[in-house]
Amino acid sequence: EVLLVESGGGLVQPGGSLRLSCAASGFTFSNYNMNWVRQAPGKGLEWISFISGHSITYAESVKGRFTISRDNAKNSLYLQMNNVRVEDTAVYYCARDYIWNVDYWGQGTLVTVSS
């Protein structure tokens, strides 16, 4: 069974930093591209970052502030969030890519940016 479990969310002040993690199991993690997707409270889904074996991309809304990375030995995906803003408040989902679609999602971790 494919499982994606996010952790690391919480309350952070504007301008602060947070690191999200996603633990993957039930599949060969190194064989799959991965994404981070977020959803602000009461709002829609927003794709924010992608990582493959050789490419990393970001949405304009987070470019230069967020960094995606992965550790295939630990079956883990990460999102380093720096200089966070109030508008970054959202549930952050780890999402597995399946040939340019997302086929599995984690349960999400809530990040709240507030002073």
Place this chain on the structure above:
Amino acid sequence: QSALTQPRSVSGSLGQSVTISCTGTSRDVGGYDYVSWYQQHPGRAPKLMIYDVSKWASGVPDRFSGSKSGNTASLTISGLQAEDEADYYCYSYAGSFSWVFGGGTKLTVL
């Protein structure tokens, strides 16, 4: 890039059919056959329903179907059931390893 355009809400009676549209541009929906649809119930993670425009994800009933014409993709749900009431999102590849979601559509089953 801008979010794909979906109607904010649609409704249909039990047993009827509804169609949700998803309009983009030639740089996303119209340019690639990588459009997928997700169902999301309140407080839950999204669930893949349709991928590659019209392929069913595992376990998804064939009451759900997808199609595309030009820059607009569509999700049709036939034989509406109470459990179909949820938010639905389209998602498209937009080139250069970037993706874009639709704004989401709330489906109400009457």
